[in-house]
Amino acid sequence: MSGSPRVSTRPRWSQLRSQGNTCTRPEESLYRGHCVVSEWLPTRVEDDIKEILLTAEQIESKVAQMGAAISRDYQGKDVLLVCILKGAMVFMADLMRHISIPVCIDTMAVTSYGASTVSSGVVRVVKDLDVPAEGKHVLIVEDIVDSGLTLNYLASNLRNRKPASVKICTLLDKPDRRQAPVVPDYNGFVIPDKFVVGYGLDYRERYRNLPFVGVPKDRVWNRDGEELA
Template identity: 55%
Template sequence: MDSNDVSADLAHVLYTKEEIDAKVAELAAQIDKDYEGRDLLVVGVLKGAVMIMADLARALHSHVTMDWMAVSSYGSGTTSSGVVRILKDLDTDLMGKHVLIVEDIIDSGLTLSWLKSNLVSRGPASVEICTLLRKPEAAKVKMDVKYVGFDCPNEFVVGYGLDFSEKYRNLDFIGTLAPHVYQ
């Protein structure tokens, strides 16, 4: 699926496939450097992180172990209650491991803050965060994010794993969803 297939649904393209590919390669190079000589467990947060996780893992030049988590922050409508529920936990014991959480986007940071605290409580050697997108204007908690691809505007974005109603994840770029689609 490309931008022509969904042009009526998009306000504009924020990051092209080429820009994303270049940023993923840049992030992978820094991660390779930072974790040289150490085993790394890369934890993807489902479902949105599937694309960045796959591309990042392929761009790394060192061996990594991968695992997945699915968490839900639920409440009424589109507002989070701050209560986080684990829908799928890790299959890997974190004790003594270097863990890198991989996210597609950080909005408020509330769920990710809870997730990082949860993983830290499991006794890893370290826990860091890598995200393709971060919305600084939407942050409700201060998050120490070691690897950030792009700081993006506080708009409704889709593509490259990001969805609206489970659609648009399979776009190879990131665009801003037109308001008429979600209003």
């Protein structure tokens, strides 16, 4: 190849650090001592968590137990698992793989939080079922029950569709925040009245990908000017 040698415009690691950038240095390649630099990695999402309430191992064990209980209780029944999006999607994905009986799967999306961290109690169905609930044993799969206002509305809505039964399965429960008479039939963990993220639960659509359930650091909501409830 002719011409002048190519001059890299990529900033050096020392330059980035001196400019106060928060980034992770990429791993160096063993091939000829070159550094493999495809992109600069951001700070890990775990760095925003101050306390882990439930580890990935604890969750995995509990979900397996819940799947076994559901398989036993619904043996021989026509079951429809209804995943409440988006929060319950991770829980649902793991739970249904621990259920050994035939089941139908569907999803609903409802909203009562908006950008806030406290349920408003005003529920709107954003995405309805594709599978008819009539005659089926409906099991609502939720990530967390706190005020119970959303689930109370949802259970009532589904009962009006003439199912054989409607029950509730939740990974997390905050009974101290209850404002509606909702008692989960399958309950993974009772947790303290703290705002939590991870394993499907979010704050402003972030942190769903964490494998555990944890409490965010103050800086997470301080930078948004909001106090978590």
